[in-house]
Amino acid sequence: MATHDNDLPALSGTAPQDRFTNPGLPPHxxxxxxxxxxxxxxxxxxxxxxxxxxxxxxxxxxxxxxxxxxxxxxxxxxxxxxxxxxxxxxxxxxxxxxxxxxxxxxxxxxxxxxVEQVEERHPQTSPDEDRQAVAQxxxxxxxxxxxxxxxxxxxxxxxxxxxxxxxxxxxxxxGLGPRPRGELYDTVWEAGMRLMIDPSGTPIRAADVTRGSVFHVMPEGYVGEAAHDLPADELLIVKAEAQVIVVGLDPSVVQSQKQLDWGVDGVFAYSKVCTHVGCPVALYEQQTHHLLCPCHQSTFDMTNDCEVIFGPARRPLPQLPITIDDEGYLVAADSFREPVGVSFFERERPGLLKGDDA
Missing domain, CATH: 1.20.58 (Methane Monooxygenase Hydroxylase; Chain G, domain 1)
Incomplete structure (x- = not known):
C-alpha cells in the first residue's frame, strides 16, 4: 500500500528543516x-x-x-x-x-x-556582476x-x-631515424639473380615448376653454402625482406595481365612478407589458388595479382618479375617494383626504390 509523507512518523517532534544543524567552518x-x-x-x-x-x-x-x-x-x-x-x-x-x-x-x-570559503548554489546564468566579480x-x-x-x-x-x-x-x-628511402625498403634482388630453393640453395628450372607446385626461394648468394660466410646480421635482414614464394599456375585462370607479363610459362613469384605486419605468407590452397598468412589469416588471390580478399592486410603482395636464363633456370628479371613488407603511410612516395626520383 502506498504511503504519503503525512503518514510518516515524526522524528522526536522536530520539523524537517530543523533536523540537521549547520556545523559552520572551523576557526581559521x-x-x-x-x-x-x-x-x-x-x-x-x-x-x-x-x-x-x-x-x-x-x-x-x-x-x-x-x-x-x-x-x-x-x-x-x-x-x-x-x-x-x-x-x-x-x-x-x-x-x-x-x-x-x-x-x-x-x-x-x-x-x-x-582562506576557507563557502559558495552557495546559484543559477547557471552569469550576469555581468558575476563576471566582474570573477575578474576581481x-x-x-x-x-x-x-x-x-x-x-x-x-x-x-x-x-x-x-x-x-x-x-x-x-x-x-x-629517435625517429632517417626518413624512409630506397635503402630502407629495397631488397637485394637484381636482374639475372637466380631463384634458389630455401634452405638447400638449389636453383630451379622452369620445367620443374608444375601446376600447383610451390617453392620457397631466396636470392642467389644468400642461401645454402654461399651464405655461410655472410655476417649473421646481414643474412637475417636479407631473409626477412627478400623471401619469395614461387607458384605454378595454369595461365588461363590468371586474371591480371601484369601478373602474366611478369611471370614465365605460368610460373609466378611473389614476396612472402605479408603486407599487414610482415609475417611470412607460406600457406597455399591449390584448389582455390589462395595464399594465406598464418598470423592473422590475411588471404591473397594468386589468380588476380595477389589481391587481398580477406583479413587485415590492405595491400596485395608485391610481384617479383622473373624470366629464364640460357640454362633454363628461373632468374629475376628485375628487383621488386614497389616496397615489400608492411604498409606505411608514405608507401606511394617517390624515391623509395632505386632509380626513383626523390
Missing part, C-alpha cells in the same frame, strides 16, 4: 608564512630551489642522452648488471618531475591563499599568490616546466 588557523615574513621568504626560496633542481635535472637528461653510450653497462649493488644509459635517463627525468611536483605542492601549502577574484588571486612580488618563483617555475618538456620531446624526435 593562519600558517606560519602568513604571519612571519621571514618564513614566507624562506618558503619562497625553497620553492625556487625545487624548481631549479627540476630544471637542472632536465638539462642533465639531455646531456646524458647524447653523451652516454646507449650500450654502456655497469653493476649496482643489490640489483646487478644494468644499462647505465637507461638508469641515468630514468634518474634525471624522475628528479625533474619530482622537483616540479614538490615545488608546486610546497608553494600551494605555504604561500598560496589559505582572479586579480586578487594573482596578487595573493605573491607572484607579482616574488618573480623568482614565476621564473623558476616557468623554466622548470619548459625544460621538463625537452626530455619528453627530444628522445622522440631524435
Amino acid at each position: 588557523v593562519p600558517r606560519r608564512a602568513d604571519v612571519d615574513e621571514k618564513a614566507a621568504r624562506r618558503a619562497a626560496t625553497q620553492v625556487v630551489v625545487l624548481f631549479t633542481i627540476s630544471a637542472i635535472s632536465s638539462i642533465l637528461f639531455l646531456v646524458a642522452y647524447f653523451a652516454i653510450d646507449p650500450e654502456l653497462k655497469g653493476t649496482i649493488i643489490g640489483i646487478g648488471e644494468v644499462n647505465l644509459f637507461h638508469v641515468v635517463l630514468g634518474l634525471t627525468m624522475g628528479l625533474s618531475l619530482l622537483g616540479i611536483g614538490l615545488g608546486a605542492i610546497h608553494w600551494s601549502k605555504t604561500l598560496m591563499p589559505d 577574484t582572479l586579480s586578487h588571486g594573482w596578487r595573493s599568490s605573491q607572484l607579482n612580488r616574488r618573480t623568482a618563483i614565476l621564473g623558476s617555475a616557468g623554466g622548470a616546466l619548459g625544460l621538463f618538456a625537452l626530455p619528453l620531446v627530444v628522445p622522440v624526435v631524435a
Whole structure:
C-alpha cells in the first residue's frame, strides 16, 4: 500500500528543516608564512630551489642522452648488471618531475591563499556582476599568490616546466631515424639473380615448376653454402625482406595481365612478407589458388595479382618479375617494383626504390 509523507512518523517532534544543524567552518588557523615574513621568504626560496633542481635535472637528461653510450653497462649493488644509459635517463627525468611536483605542492601549502570559503548554489546564468566579480577574484588571486612580488618563483617555475618538456620531446624526435628511402625498403634482388630453393640453395628450372607446385626461394648468394660466410646480421635482414614464394599456375585462370607479363610459362613469384605486419605468407590452397598468412589469416588471390580478399592486410603482395636464363633456370628479371613488407603511410612516395626520383 502506498504511503504519503503525512503518514510518516515524526522524528522526536522536530520539523524537517530543523533536523540537521549547520556545523559552520572551523576557526581559521593562519600558517606560519602568513604571519612571519621571514618564513614566507624562506618558503619562497625553497620553492625556487625545487624548481631549479627540476630544471637542472632536465638539462642533465639531455646531456646524458647524447653523451652516454646507449650500450654502456655497469653493476649496482643489490640489483646487478644494468644499462647505465637507461638508469641515468630514468634518474634525471624522475628528479625533474619530482622537483616540479614538490615545488608546486610546497608553494600551494605555504604561500598560496589559505582562506576557507563557502559558495552557495546559484543559477547557471552569469550576469555581468558575476563576471566582474570573477575578474576581481582572479586579480586578487594573482596578487595573493605573491607572484607579482616574488618573480623568482614565476621564473623558476616557468623554466622548470619548459625544460621538463625537452626530455619528453627530444628522445622522440631524435629517435625517429632517417626518413624512409630506397635503402630502407629495397631488397637485394637484381636482374639475372637466380631463384634458389630455401634452405638447400638449389636453383630451379622452369620445367620443374608444375601446376600447383610451390617453392620457397631466396636470392642467389644468400642461401645454402654461399651464405655461410655472410655476417649473421646481414643474412637475417636479407631473409626477412627478400623471401619469395614461387607458384605454378595454369595461365588461363590468371586474371591480371601484369601478373602474366611478369611471370614465365605460368610460373609466378611473389614476396612472402605479408603486407599487414610482415609475417611470412607460406600457406597455399591449390584448389582455390589462395595464399594465406598464418598470423592473422590475411588471404591473397594468386589468380588476380595477389589481391587481398580477406583479413587485415590492405595491400596485395608485391610481384617479383622473373624470366629464364640460357640454362633454363628461373632468374629475376628485375628487383621488386614497389616496397615489400608492411604498409606505411608514405608507401606511394617517390624515391623509395632505386632509380626513383626523390
